[in-house]
Amino acid sequence: MSSSSKPKVLLLGEIDHQPSKDAFNSLSSIAELITPKSTNREDFIKECKSGAFDGVKAAYRTFNSVSITGKFEGEVCEVLGKKGAGLKYLAHNGAGYDQCNTTDCTAAGIRISNVPTAVDAATADTAIYLMLGALRNFNCPLMNLRNGDWRGKQPPPPGHDPEGKVLGILGMGGIGRDLKKKAEAFGMKVVYHNRNKLSEEMSGGAKYVSFEELLKTSDVISLNVPLNLTYQKSTHHMISTPQFDLMKESVVIVNTARGAVIDEAALVKALDTGKVYSCGLDVYEEEPKVHPGLVDNPHVTLLPHMGTWTVETQTEMELWNIANIRSALETGKLKSPVPEQKDMDY
Amino acid sequence: MLPDEVVKPIVLLLGEVVLAHNEWNSLSKIAELRQVNHGTREQFLNDCRAGVYDGVLAISRTYDSTQITGRFDQELVDALPSSLKFVSHNGAGYDSIDAHACAARGISVSNTPGAVNACSADTAMFLILGALRRIHIPYTALRAGKWRGHMGLTHEPEGKTLGILGMGGIGTAVARRAQPFGLHVQYHNRSCVPEQMNLTGAKYVSFEELLRTSDVISVHLPLNASTRGLISYREFAMMKTGVVLVNTARGPIVNEDALVQALEEGKVWGAGLDVHEWEPEIHPGLIANEHCVLLPHVGTATVETQTKMEVLVVENVRSALERGCLLTPVLETRKMVNGFGPLGEIC
Numbered sequence: 176m177s178s179s180s181k182p183k184v185l186l187l188g189e190i191d192h193q194p195s196k197d198a199f200n201s202l203s204s205i206a207e208l209i210t211p212k213s214t215n216r217e218d219f220i221k222e223c224k225s226g227a228f229d230g231v232k233a234a235y236r237t238f239n240s241v242s243i244t245g246k247f248e249g250e251v252c253e254v255l256g257k258k259g260a261g262l263k264y265l266a267h268n269g270a271g272y273d274q275c276n277t278t279d280c281t282a283a284g285i286r287i288s289n290v291p292t293a294v295d296a297a298t299a300d301t302a303i304y305l306m307l308g309a310l311r312n313f314n315c316p317l318m319n320l321r322n323g324d325w326r327g328k329q330p331p332p333p334g335h336d337p338e339g340k341v342l343g344i345l346g347m348g349g350i351g352r353d354l355k356k357k358a359e360a361f362g363m364k365v366v367y368h369n370r371n372k373l374s375e376e377m378s379g380g381a382k383y384v385s386f387e388e389l390l391k392t393s394d395v396i397s398l399n400v401p402l403n404l405t406y407q408k409s410t411h412h413m414i415s416t417p418q419f420d421l422m423k424e425s426v427v428i429v430n431t432a433r434g435a436v437i438d439e440a441a442l443v444k445a446l447d448t449g450k451v452y453s454c455g456l457d458v459y460e461e462e463p464k465v466h467p468g469l470v471d472n473p474h475v476t477l478l479p480h481m482g483t484w485t486v487e488t489q490t491e492m493e494l495w496n497i498a499n500i501r502s503a504l505e506t507g508k509l510k511s512p513v514p515e516q517k518d519m520d521y
Numbered sequence: 522m523l524p525d526e527v528v529k530p531i532v533l534l535l536g537e538v539v540l541a542h543n544e545w546n547s548l549s550k551i552a553e554l555r556q557v558n559h560g561t562r563e564q565f566l567n568d569c570r571a572g573v574y575d576g577v578l579a580i581s582r583t584y585d586s587t588q589i590t591g592r593f594d595q596e597l598v599d600a601l602p603s604s605l606k607f608v609s610h611n612g613a614g615y616d617s618i619d620a621h622a623c624a625a626r627g628i629s630v631s632n633t634p635g636a637v638n639a640c641s642a643d644t645a646m647f648l649i650l651g652a653l654r655r656i657h658i659p660y661t662a663l664r665a666g667k668w669r670g671h672m673g674l675t676h677e678p679e680g681k682t683l684g685i686l687g688m689g690g691i692g693t694a695v696a697r698r699a700q701p702f703g704l705h706v707q708y709h710n711r712s713c714v715p716e717q718m719n720l721t722g723a724k725y726v727s728f729e730e731l732l733r734t735s736d737v738i739s740v741h742l743p744l745n746a747s748t749r750g751l752i753s754y755r756e757f758a759m760m761k762t763g764v765v766l767v768n769t770a771r772g773p774i775v776n777e778d779a780l781v782q783a784l785e786e787g788k789v790w791g792a793g794l795d796v797h798e799w800e801p802e803i804h805p806g807l808i809a810n811e812h813c814v815l816l817p818h819v820g821t822a823t824v825e826t827q828t829k830m831e832v833l834v835v836e837n838v839r840s841a842l843e844r845g846c847l848l849t850p851v852l853e854t855r856k857m858v859n860g861f862g863p864l865g866e867i868c
Contacts, residue, residue: 191674296677296679296702296703297677297679300650300677300678300702303646303650304647304650304651304654304656307643307646307647308647311643311644311647311819311822311823313647313816313819316816316817316819316822317660317814317815317816318664319817320803320815320816320817321661321808321815323808325800325801325817326801326817326818326819331819331822333822333823333824333827334822334823334824335823335824335825336639336640336643336823336825336826337643338639338643338825339825353701356701357701357702359701360697360698360699360700360701361639361643361646361698362639462668463668463669465663470663470664470666477660477663477664478656478659478660478663479659479662479663479668479669479672480669481654481659481669481672484672484674484675485654485674485675485676485677486674486675486676487676487677487679487680488677489674
């Protein structure tokens, strides 16, 4: 029996920064802050069924907390939601929330928020780094130098300049729009494709093109779409063999979105044939597993999903996520609810 | 010799043409083309002194040809044939040539400014981002099958102050790229850059203020007597704790022992270097340091830029042959009035 009449807030995962820890702890004036004892999905479901989380109103989850609960779908939603512990609000600390099944959460009465905007700059920075690494073929010289071979036993093939090239941005959300500004400073021309055409003001004058035209005319293609499995058109394997076939010879691919947007095996084939000159990737279909065809390729630039892993952005994201929790507790509304649930009642 | 036949001037290529073959070969209409692409400095000097290159009017040299002939220092310049009037150098940095010695001998020298700006600035931005993110750690961890390894949280450019040391063509190109990353740009230069050349509105500061107040410092100076060892212990002591240093200019501008110490002490958060004091030798303290991003002087290594540079080298030679003056002469030899056209007239 709980002695507190305050609603509970469940913390799933870690909050890393002092300002964010302080902000989270300050919620204790309006909520009881609890954490699970479980460290895997099976135990977590048992712990929930035992009543440990009864009265929970809001939960703060991190990307990495998937190791505790598994994906937020199926039974996890049922035992936590309106027929179980009573969870109403799930604040996901990240822009991409594909770990949360919006259909199952909606059915369980769980409203999801994500963290847009705070991620934009750092993700776009990462995309630029990956694009330069791929275009300039920097991986070879970086590796060869550290191996004591200066530029390499064979001089590495020279790379290419971004200046004058066409960057096709797939997905013109906050990250895509920030990327456009940065890419233009390198002398690139930007075209974009988006679910909906943006106003001139929003798109900053970038040319809106169809998906096919973007594939056919871009020298560099950057993926900046969410991984959607259930909403509108699925983006799973949006880039696969038929799409590679439409692309220009020697195209460069950059992915800072989600690995599964690209058919990784098809990408490896396209690299091997030279259709794709190089790629810069921060995300992978089965991360942390990376396709061996990529790891073995010295001409690609690979990073381990670290696009937003800076002190500045992580702090800002945590604070935003906590603000969603506070808003839910104090006003009954989330600050940044996900678009799939826009028709959901509060 | 028939009256209407002209003896073509001789142009000597030191090194290889890699991309601009058509442009180079087109010079054969107005010059006799010769080439040295192997050998030693000793051989080259002996050949010069023995008169092998007598009659050569213009030399076209590549950056890598220094490996064959050594630097164009006083000794080499003294050995060059008296017929030589022009040296067309491939590279923006021409510290491998003693330009004063050339000027004293009446030899005009050109480099390849402009052509290198975008590419070099792109390299600098790559290193700035890489150094802020301490990218070496996750980069190598992934390839070693360790995913992120011991990667920690790092930093981003937004809101930081970028100090550009040397606001020439490359520094200006960096300032333009830096803007959308949210970097506040300040610079130090020999002289304040006029407004029409400073479209990003970067703030002019003294050398000391740049050192004291910048979060990121990017070096874009030529290497000469006054810039050799410019960034050393005294300068690192003045910098902010946690500063990021990037050098795409010339290695010897930065004292690498001092840099290694500053990295080990945590004064320097990360460094991004494309050039090295003793390249191709890398300071072992830098190799051992995982907070560095190290490139082997590939700042202009793209097909597009290498072509532009080689074409400019050829155009300088063409200009020398047809008009008696180089297109893009270096400062030290710019004021020289020299040269003569193919028929011996003074221009």
